[in-house]
Amino acid sequence: MFDFFRRKKDQPPTDAAKPEGATERYSIEELAAAFPSRQPEVEAVEHEAAREAVEPSDVVPVEQAAPAVEPARASEPEPVPAEVIAAALDIEPVAAPIAPAPPVADHPVAEPAAPGKPGWRERLRGSAFARSFNGLFSRHPRLDDDLLDEIETALITADVGVSATTQLVESLRKRMKSREFADANALLAALRADLVAMLKPVAQPLQIDTNAKPFVLLTVGVNGVGKTTTIGKLAKRFKDENRPLMLAAGDTFRAAAVAQLQAWGDRNGVPVVAQGQNADAASVAFDALQAAKARGTQVLIADTAGRLHTQQGLMAELGKIKRVLQKLDTSAPHEVLMVIDGTTGQNALSQLRQFHAAVGVTGLVVTKLDGTAKGGVVFALAREFGIPIRFAGIGERPEDLRVFDAEAFVDALLPESLGA
Numbered sequence: 567m568f569d570f571f572r573r574k575k576d577q578p579p580t581d582a583a584k585p586e587g588a589t590e591r592y593s594i595e596e597l598a599a600a601f602p603s604r605q606p607e608v609e610a611v612e613h614e615a616a617r618e619a620v621e622p623s624d625v626v627p628v629e630q631a632a633p634a635v636e637p638a639r640a641s642e643p644e645p646v647p648a649e650v651i652a653a654a655l656d657i658e659p660v661a662a663p664i665a666p667a668p669p670v671a672d673h674p675v676a677e678p679a680a681p682g683k684p685g686w687r688e689r690l691r692g693s694a695f696a697r698s699f700n701g702l703f704s705r706h707p708r709l710d711d712d713l714l715d716e717i718e719t720a721l722i723t724a725d726v727g728v729s730a731t732t733q734l735v736e737s738l739r740k741r742m743k744s745r746e747f748a749d750a751n752a753l754l755a756a757l758r759a760d761l762v763a764m765l766k767p768v769a770q771p772l773q774i775d776t777n778a779k780p781f782v783l784l785t786v787g788v789n790g791v792g793k794t795t796t797i798g799k800l801a802k803r804f805k806d807e808n809r810p811l812m813l814a815a816g817d818t819f820r821a822a823a824v825a826q827l828q829a830w831g832d833r834n835g836v837p838v839v840a841q842g843q844n845a846d847a848a849s850v851a852f853d854a855l856q857a858a859k860a861r862g863t864q865v866l867i868a869d870t871a872g873r874l875h876t877q878q879g880l881m882a883e884l885g886k887i888k889r890v891l892q893k894l895d896t897s898a899p900h901e902v903l904m905v906i907d908g909t910t911g912q913n914a915l916s917q918l919r920q921f922h923a924a925v926g927v928t929g930l931v932v933t934k935l936d937g938t939a940k941g942g943v944v945f946a947l948a949r950e951f952g953i954p955i956r957f958a959g960i961g962e963r964p965e966d967l968r969v970f971d972a973e974a975f976v977d978a979l980l981p982e983s984l985g986a
């Protein structure tokens with residue numbers, strides 16, 4: 567079943583041309599085979615109420631109680647309707663300004679990186695970060711400028727970014743010159759502590775405010791970064807915590823996207839509100855929030871279609887989803903969780919900048935840190951934006967979504983054993 571959804575996704579759902587095979591479309595036979603007994607978990611009974619409550623200009627008419635899984639259409643998905651874009655173009659000012667993370671102290675008081683926590687070391691072992699430091703200290707056991715140059719190159723190669731790298735290396739240089747380090751291993755320990763100190767301010771776990779009824783979590787991000795998979799993993803986590811939960815299938819561009827979320831819902835016994843392909847995403851979110859309120863659900867997680875941060879109309883649609891949710895609850899969404907692919911590199915910075923401007927990102931999930939991800943971009947994101955990193959995706963299984971842990975992360979990328 568899982569392989570059914572695994573596909574190459576590096577193109578936007580609408581206005582960019584798709585190379586052949588970039589986004590697979592599924593026939594009704596394929597979908598029927600993948601979901602032999604699929605029934606929508608929640609009838610979209612509140613659709614009429616939702617449409618009445620939302621101003622006409624806000625909602626694209628959708629068919630009532632549309633089946634959740636529709637046959638994939640032969641044509642490309644419809645672009646976002648012009649009136650949706652027009653209604654949404656007045657993007658609201660971002661609620662929270664981007665606050666840069668506090669600079670790393672010259673002599674950080676951070677605890678050293680913790681010894682490997684289960685899973686982190688094993689999963690991040692193949693990261694380009696770990697690889698670029700591999701053998702570095704044994705090749706350069708002497709405390710000199712060559713060692714610092716090598717460290718600088720390794721950090722830049724691992725996508726830590728120029729400004730964060732300069733800050734780290736200059737701090738080490740100063741302390742090396744003042745003879746603070748007895749040997750290269752002491753310098754490595756200082757670097758590990760500096761890296762932990764850089765991430766500590768953003769390692770803030772997601773807190774579910776149980777006074778919010780429900781706590782609304784909106785997931786956003788570019789195509790294929792792992793939004794829907796992360797929702798599935800979160801569904802398991804919240805289910806295990808006995809939190810009444812509901813999912814909203816807000817990626818209405820592809821029938822398979824709705825089916826993918828429903829598969830996660832089935833797996834975890836969680837109801838999914840859906841209206842089918844090409845429905846208005848804001849209308850789905852509105853319906854779902856109404857249904858969640860009516861059922862006394864504690865957490866509602868809304869999926870959205872992947873979009874490139876450069877697609878203005880699609881970015882504006884996110885602002886509209888937020889505004890429509892606020893018609894039912896002025897404090898919703900309580901968390902705008904942006905999912906970032908850890909293999910993305912420095913482009914993640916401009917992605918976050920644009921999504922934050924459009925919808926006010928309050929938390930991050932960095933996925934795919936297992937495998938070949940460089941991992942360094944996490945430091946650049948932390949330093950530039952100071953937005954909390956809630957979770958790290960270190961694999962495809964439900965249990966592979968970890969609460970972001972600065973020490974375990976640094977320890978996995980740069981273990982003590984890499985010393986001279």
Ligand SMILES: Nc1nc2c(ncn2[C@@H]2O[C@H](COP(=O)(O)OP(=O)(O)OP(=O)(O)O)[C@@H](O)[C@H]2O)c(=O)[nH]1
Pocket residue numbers: 571572573575787788789790791792793794795796817823870871872873933934935936937958959960961962966
């Ligand atoms: N290795 C690894 N793969 C992941 C991780 N998270 C997601 N994936 C995989 O990434 C692929 C894309 O995941 P999706 O959840 O469909 O991504 P998405 O952002 O919802 O995609 P769109 O809806 O098309 O924008 C799937 O094959 C997932 O299994 C992770 O932490 N590690």
Ligand SMILES: [Mg+2]
Pocket residue numbers: 793794795817823869870871872
């Ligand atoms: Mg998705």
